[in-house]
Amino acid sequence: MxxxxxxxxxxxxxxxxxxxxxxxxxxxxxxxxxxxSYNTLPSHIQPVSESELSHLKKAIIKELQKRLKNHHTAVGKQVFSIHCSEDAFVGIFRNHITRYSPCGSSYLCIFKGEKAFDEVGKVLDDKNWGERNYGGG
Ligand SMILES: [Zn+2]
CATH class of the missing domain: 3.30.160 (Double Stranded RNA Binding Domain)
Structure with a gap:
């Protein structure tokens, strides 16, 4: 072997x-x-400054709001992409990563259920990031 x-x-x-x-x-x-369910973060992740993270959080919120506006009747998965480094992504979602795939270099974070709205708000530092009644999804 x-x-x-x-x-x-x-x-x-x-x-x-x-x-x-x-x-x-x-x-x-x-x-x-x-x-x-493997979610040990890779060792190459570097810390990212708070200011960069908060800049990125705002960009994510903006993108989310655009989505919600365009698809306010659509419930379920929404896909969007945003440019950021892996380090920054992990900096923001670190405690919410459900799965890390070394092979695909991809991360999975799932927010669902009753508390999902507030959780996302906490992660993005904006409690009012969206409107609550989008079907609970
Ligand atoms: Zn294996």
Missing amino acids: STRDSTRLYCSICKRRVKGFKNRSGLQRYETLKHV
Whole structure:
């Protein structure tokens, strides 16, 4: 087990590298299956200044509000993207990351249920970031 086939991809979460994958999608599938609740943050994350974070929070709120305005009858998932560094993203959502995927370099944060509105408000430092009655979603 000490020999690693360099043509294969290995799961970076597993301590014992038992199985290699031929391609990234294979590894990603495996990760989703086996490590769906893995949320240890990667060690390369650097702290980001408060001022940069608050700037970004405002940008996120703006984007969210635009979404809500355009889709006020739409309940459910809304997608938008915003430019920011990984460090800044983690700086803001650090305590809310449900899953980190080393293979996909992606993070998952879920806000749902009764408290979700207030939680998002707390994360973004703005209690009035949106209107409460968007179907509770
Ligand atoms: Zn693994």
